Amino acid sequence: MRLNSRKEYANEAISQFIDIENREVSVAALHDAELYELELERIFAKAWLMIGHETEIPNVGDYVVRLMGEDQVIVARAADGQVHVSLNVCPHRAMHVCLADSGNARVHKCIYHGWAFRPDGSFIGAPIEREQMHGNIKTKDQLGLKKARVQLYGGLVFATWNHDGPSLDDWFGDMKFYYDMLFCRTDNGLEVLGPPQRLTIDANWKTAGEQSACDGFHTLTLHGSVIDIGAMGGESDTEHESAPAMYGINLSGNGHSLRCIAADTSWALAHGKGDLTPEQRLEAFPPPGITPELLPEVKRNMSAEQLHVLAKAPPVVGGMFPNMNILFIYSPLRDGTLGSALVLHSIMPKGPDHFEWTTYYFAEKGTPEHIKVMMRASATLGTGTSGIIEQDDSDTWPHMTESAKGVIGRTETLKYQAILGENRPSDWPNKAKVYEGFGKDDAQWEWWLAYHKLMTADA
Amino acid sequence: MSVTIATVNYTREDQRRGEVPYGSPVYNTIMGFLIREARLLDHREIKAWGELLAEDLEYKAPVRITRRVQQFDQEFGTMGHFDEDHNSMMLRITRLLTTTNAWSEDPASRVRRFISNVSIWETDAPDEYEVSSYLLLTRNRAEAKDYKQLSAERNDRLRMTKDGFKLARRSILLDQVVLGMPNFAIFL
Numbered sequence: 001m002r003l004n005s006r007k008e009y010a011n012e013a014i015s016q017f018i019d020i021e022n023r024e025v026s027v028a029a030l031h032d033a034e035l036y037e038l039e040l041e042r043i044f045a046k047a048w049l050m051i052g053h054e055t056e057i058p059n060v061g062d063y064v065v066r067l068m069g070e071d072q073v074i075v076a077r078a079a080d081g082q083v084h085v086s087l088n089v090c091p092h093r094a095m096h097v098c099l100a101d102s103g104n105a106r107v108h109k110c111i112y113h114g115w116a117f118r119p120d121g122s123f124i125g126a127p128i129e130r131e132q133m134h135g136n137i138k139t140k141d142q143l144g145l146k147k148a149r150v151q152l153y154g155g156l157v158f159a160t161w162n163h164d165g166p167s168l169d170d171w172f173g174d175m176k177f178y179y180d181m182l183f184c185r186t187d188n189g190l191e192v193l194g195p196p197q198r199l200t201i202d203a204n205w206k207t208a209g210e211q212s213a214c215d216g217f218h219t220l221t222l223h224g225s226v227i228d229i230g231a232m233g234g235e236s237d238t239e240h241e242s243a244p245a246m247y248g249i250n251l252s253g254n255g256h257s258l259r260c261i262a263a264d265t266s267w268a269l270a271h272g273k274g275d276l277t278p279e280q281r282l283e284a285f286p287p288p289g290i291t292p293e294l295l296p297e298v299k300r301n302m303s304a305e306q307l308h309v310l311a312k313a314p315p316v317v318g319g320m321f322p323n324m325n326i327l328f329i330y331s332p333l334r335d336g337t338l339g340s341a342l343v344l345h346s347i348m349p350k351g352p353d354h355f356e357w358t359t360y361y362f363a364e365k366g367t368p369e370h371i372k373v374m375m376r377a378s379a380t381l382g383t384g385t386s387g388i389i390e391q392d393d394s395d396t397w398p399h400m401t402e403s404a405k406g407v408i409g410r411t412e413t414l415k416y417q418a419i420l421g422e423n424r425p426s427d428w429p430n431k432a433k434v435y436e437g438f439g440k441d442d443a444q445w446e447w448w449l450a451y452h453k454l455m456t457a458d459a
Numbered sequence: 460m461s462v463t464i465a466t467v468n469y470t471r472e473d474q475r476r477g478e479v480p481y482g483s484p485v486y487n488t489i490m491g492f493l494i495r496e497a498r499l500l501d502h503r504e505i506k507a508w509g510e511l512l513a514e515d516l517e518y519k520a521p522v523r524i525t526r527r528v529q530q531f532d533q534e535f536g537t538m539g540h541f542d543e544d545h546n547s548m549m550l551r552i553t554r555l556l557t558t559t560n561a562w563s564e565d566p567a568s569r570v571r572r573f574i575s576n577v578s579i580w581e582t583d584a585p586d587e588y589e590v591s592s593y594l595l596l597t598r599n600r601a602e603a604k605d606y607k608q609l610s611a612e613r614n615d616r617l618r619m620t621k622d623g624f625k626l627a628r629r630s631i632l633l634d635q636v637v638l639g640m641p642n643f644a645i646f647l
Binding site: 099100101102103193194195196197198199200201202221222224225226228229334356357361376377380381384385386388390391392394395396398 | 540541546639
């Protein structure tokens with residue numbers, strides 16, 4: 001296995017793609033085939049990638065097939081009750097072992113020559129045992145499916161091929177403190193509301209990746225139609241009136257990011273002006289995804305510092321480096337009440353000019369069933385394939401990628417020069433980089449710095 | 460089975476009674492409805508199309524999953540690409556018609572909906588029919604030389620009212636597990 005064959009190319013080329021001093025990225029980076037191959041090796045074979053949720057595979061033998069970069073993996077619950085992630089490539093002759101997207105199997109048997117594997121990836125044997133068709137050079141222990149390193153977090157399945165790299169906790173760094181407010185806040189945790197939506201977008205994966213790092217600014221124009229029809233939680237019909245939600249607190253660490261919107265802004269948009277204390281408001285208006293019945297659990301599971309953040313300005317959107325997009329937002333339900341939509345996207349590269357956009361919807365397990373059904377509908381209306389917010393994003397990313405194909409177009413740059421700078425409010429926890437004010441380019445630039453760091457790290 | 464597989468049978472064979480003969484007056488009227496509907500959408504007469512939707516509309520396009528043939532009856536998930544009622548469809552239509560910044564369809568795609576293989580059944584409700592049709596949709600945008608295509612089976616519930624037929628339910632069973640078009644800013 002040669003993962004470092006492009007090393008020389010990398011260290012020179014990457015410094016040409018990214019101008020650290022001027023905070024610019026060459027548009028060529030959105031189309032370059034050599035760079036793309038390096039990204040598969042240095043980012044998608046190294047990073048912790050979110051590839052599903054354990055509630056998709058509740059029973060022993062349940063499995064789903066997912067992507068890590070362009071590699072298919074089997075995510076399965078084995079006899080030990082644990083979630084295992086194994087490369088969906090038969091070590092015999094490279095046939096895909098699993099041919100369905102999901103199902104239940106105690107044995108995964110390759111249809112080509114019949115090599116068989118357990119859900120934990122271990123090799124059982126080949127047909128006609130007495131003939132020992134796996135030979136006698138390698139032992140059965142050496143012939144299992146290639147295993148990824150796995151860590152569950154809030155039920156989310158994270159996997160990486162970097163067996164000696166940082167733990168998931170270290171990978172998140174200070175951002176874990178904030179992610180816990182979304183993923184680890186109730187006693188029973190989240191569950192998926194169904195198998196994910198999947199679609200192909202004719203664009204480079206980084207167009208969606210960098211946007212996920214708190215590009216709040218595009219909301220005003222690209223998503224203007226949603227603001228205009230009052231579907232973003234307010235009655236606003238002008239840019240000026242919708243502008244308050246543009247002010248908030250952006251957080252960034254290790255390329256991960258979250259955007260916190262002041263609870264009094266959300267409250268005012270939903271209910272008009274009021275003069276509640278943060279604690280009263282938290283009771284009257286829990287964070288997205290939390291019903292009043294679940295609030296006591298949140299209070300029990302969160303630290304005082306975390307509760308302060310939730311009451312003041314809960315995180316609502318953001319990303320996880322390199323390829324996750326998070327939306328835990330207030331969203332109207334079809335019964336007329338203000339509910340929420342809990343959405344995660346993964347962005348999996350499929351060549352320099354394509355990626356797969358996968359969309360998961362969630363609810364806290366403790367949510368009443370009829371509300372889960374309405375949350376699912378609300379998430380579908382706003383996000384994903386037909387979402388009135390996100391259909392405009394999927395229209396933009398291909399244009400950016402197309403621009404990179406022109407020999408002149410590719411000499412342009414993506415610019416991240418609108419800077420707020422770190423300015424943590426005195427009552428905000430001293431965790432991660434904190435940017436308060438009108439959302440600017442800070443967190444997105446940090447995404448590129450994390451990209452640069454991983455791409456130039458000694459392999 | 461796990462929570463992610465729909466228990467709903469989206470084809471709803473159990474609601475089908477006597478099949479309406481091809482070429483009969485009812486068959487022709489419903490065929491005319493499907494053709495008119497496709498024409499309205501293809502020509503961006505979205506408001507007029509919206510008037511064909513019943514107030515109790517259920518409009519869904521469930522996520523499809525590749526399964527082994529033994530689980531062929533478990534191909535569709537509880538999540539969908541559409542998961543709509545009348546109000547949400549009206550919101551989508553309002554956005555497309557009243558704003559000047561619904562960018563995913565501005566400039567608009569050139570879309571053709573080819574409807575065929577129509578089968579119609581009577582139901583227990585007088586004036587209501589179960590209608591199954593095939594949809595082949597081509598979508599071209601800007602200067603793209605190729606088309607985004609989509610094929611699906613639609614299972615509808617149509618209701619005759621004093622204003623003509625209304626669409627009360629549509630289940631769109633897509634043939635793609637991974638969609639080839641980047642969004643459904645269009646109706647199916």
